[in-house]
Amino acid sequence: MKNYQPNQIRNVGVCSHGGAERTSLTEALLYSSGEISRLGKVEEGTTTTDYDKEEIEPNITIHTSVAPCTWKDKKINIVDTPGYYDFIGDVKSSLRIVDGALLVVCAASGVQVGTEQVEVCK
Incomplete structure (x- = not known):
């Protein structure tokens, strides 16, 4: 395993x-980086970051998970956070340690309550 210098590591929520x-x-990010060789599916309980039985059966993220990958000789720790309001405390804690965040908005549903709560955490 390669030893990375601090300026080569990024944490992205x-x-x-x-x-x-x-x-x-x-x-998809893990697959595109070559970190995994097949795409897992939430519905099938085969994703890298939703591995707990509590998350697989209801198909929801309950715990924040960190999935490391490499891209262009940099280490990127992808921090997959919960999406439901019940777990907003976990999201807030996670956002304190990341360098940046991707805020995903569903094209069909648009901005929802959980989206607004994450935006407030910034």
């Missing part, structure tokens, strides 16, 4: 309202 496909985006 992925946030959204529940159901906006945040975990699917995280999975």
